[in-house]
Amino acid sequence: MFKKILCAVDGSEHSLRAAEAASELAQKFGGTLTLLTVAKPVTLTPRLKEFFKEESLMGEATYVLEPMTEGVLNEAKKRAQAKGTAKVEAVVLEGHPARTIVDFVRRNKIDCAVLGSRGQGDMEATLLGSVSHKVSSLANCTVVIVK
Ligand SMILES: Nc1ncnc2c1ncn2[C@@H]1O[C@H](COP(=O)(O)OP(=O)(O)OP(=O)(O)O)[C@@H](O)[C@H]1O
Ligand SMILES: [Mg+2]
Incomplete structure (x- = not known):
């Protein structure tokens, strides 16, 4: 089925x-x-952009990705592999x-999207974070929210 x-x-514990x-x-x-x-x-x-160019760290881009990204994916990959799925693909x-996740689901014909109920924000007042709320409403696949 999935x-x-x-x-x-x-990177939040919920998402792990x-x-x-x-x-x-x-x-x-x-x-998969x-x-x-x-x-x-x-x-x-502009000065930082020059610096990155000189160091050949980037092309013409006007932004860099959050430095946390790689660590987040590596940690999640470890946790996933520990539960048995050997081959795990990682995408940044x-x-x-929310919009990017919903688009990814549609473009890649995902059958099931799994998200944590909360994320890095983790305010106690509400049950669901805004990303899990939007994705569960807008994605054209089954959505599993992990508490
Ligand atoms: N930038 C992101 N990239 C990928 N998945 C994300 C991202 N942000 C949130 N998620 C997913 O959505 C889940 C819920 O996080 P969400 O951001 O909705 O809650 P929150 O951070 O507690 O609240 P909010 O961001 O609304 O203040 C996470 O556990 C994760 O699965
Ligand atoms: Mg969040």
């Missing part, structure tokens, strides 16, 4: 638990697991988190 499984990770659950689902259904993190572009000042995209 052949293509996506887990959206933002989501990665574990997604890994178990992938195992049960013999499906993709981890996706959406990084906010960080706008650079830039943009608005």
Whole structure:
């Protein structure tokens, strides 16, 4: 039923638990697991841009990805692999988190998207974060919210 499984990770403990659950689902259904993190572009000042160019760290881009991104994906990958799915693909995209996740689901024909109920924000007042709320409403696939 769920052949293509996506887990959206933002580095929060909730999203790492989501990665574990997604890994178990992938195992049960013999499906593939993709981890996706959406990084906010960080706008650079002209001087910093020059610096990065001189150091050949980037091309013409006016932004860099949040430095946390790689660590977030590596940690999620470890947690997912510990639950049994050996082959885990990791993807980084830039943009608005909910919109980017919903687009990714549509473009890649994802069958099931797994998210944590909360993320880095983790305010106690509400049950669901804005990203999990928007993705569960707008994605054209089954959405699993891990508490
Ligand atoms: N930038 C992101 N990239 C990938 N997945 C994300 C991202 N942000 C949130 N998520 C996913 O959505 C889940 C819920 O996080 P969400 O951001 O909705 O809650 P929050 O941070 O507690 O609240 P808010 O961001 O609304 O203040 C996370 O556990 C994760 O699965
Ligand atoms: Mg958040």
